[in-house]
Amino acid sequence: MYDIRDLSLKEIEEFIVSLGEPKFRAKQIFKWINNGIEDFDEMTDIPKKLRDKLKENFIIKNIFIEAKQESSDGTVKYLLRLKDGNLIEAVLMRYSYGNSVCISTQAGCNMGCSFCASTIGGKIRDLSPGEMLGEVLAISKDQNIRISNIVLMGTGEPLDNFDNVLKFLELINSKEGLNIGMRHITLSTCGLVPEIKRLADLRLQLTLAISLHAPNNDKRKKIMPIANRYSMNELLEACRYYVEKTNRRITFEYALIKDINDSIEDAKELSKRLEGLLCHVNLIPVNPVSERNFERPDRKRIENFRDILESHGINTTIRRELGNDIDAACGQLRRRFIT
């Protein structure tokens, strides 16, 4: 049976009208779904007969909180169990401007980046739009807070699950739903070139983050297999296309790994590559993953790297690390539970 959380307001309307019921019921139902109800009988202003019809046709794929780790800075990392038993991670981060949830888009990942815990067991399956919405609803309900920002940076490659991710964006963007503006959404990708162009053509006002992590192709290939499929030139060309279509500044994520991509030469080469592109670089000291032996550079080296980029006119930040005292690296909490 279909998960009712997968449906847009328009799709619910179509269903309601096909039953001969008044259209306004659809809006009531959609609002209940976005309130995080877990049972159709919680829709108290919907007549029982109609609730029974919904039960005959749909289910609600509830997401269960399997475990959570709270950090002293208010960050909460969730291990969530999907209806079929698969485990995923999501993280709540509290900022002065609001509450942000980092969600997973797939159970596992096929992309094989060497520093990432999410890919160690490969991809199990894509998440549905309703499951992604369910991650946000579960956290909002658990904390009794409104979520104002969404980051697609948990387990999985969002552009490898393009249609479901797009539908999810439509759901959370909906005025009658969570009403989260596109400018409050960040989508992070390892760089699937055709999909970046497809996204650009939609001209959504979301922030695109590219996991770059290297100043050139050869170095990128060593840590990110996707670089064998699309060269850095192709990737940067797609980024330029994205900026041209959307007028939005791109964020480049660059995880600094000791002796791999953190030298002065790397910083200089990266600066040249990014020259003239409307962008921002976010430097992230790599999170050591127990299955890998990558190390972080020391603070001085990280700051040097930033200073070189800045001296070339590239806006650069060193990521403020939230949740440092918990298993912060993506996929680590999940791995601890499934191994």
Ligand SMILES: C[S@@+](CC[C@H](N)C(=O)[O-])C[C@H]1O[C@@H](n2cnc3c(N)ncnc32)[C@H](O)[C@@H]1O
């Ligand atoms: C888990 S990925 C999910 C989104 C998408 N698949 C991507 O690669 O951009 C989110 C971000 O975490 C980064 N990341 C993964 N493992 C990391 C680690 N051990 N240390 C620091 N950043 C890491 C990725 O490179 C990416 O920028």
Ligand code: SF4
């Ligand atoms: S960094 Fe992103 S694309 Fe790479 S393996 Fe991890 S989740 Fe997948």
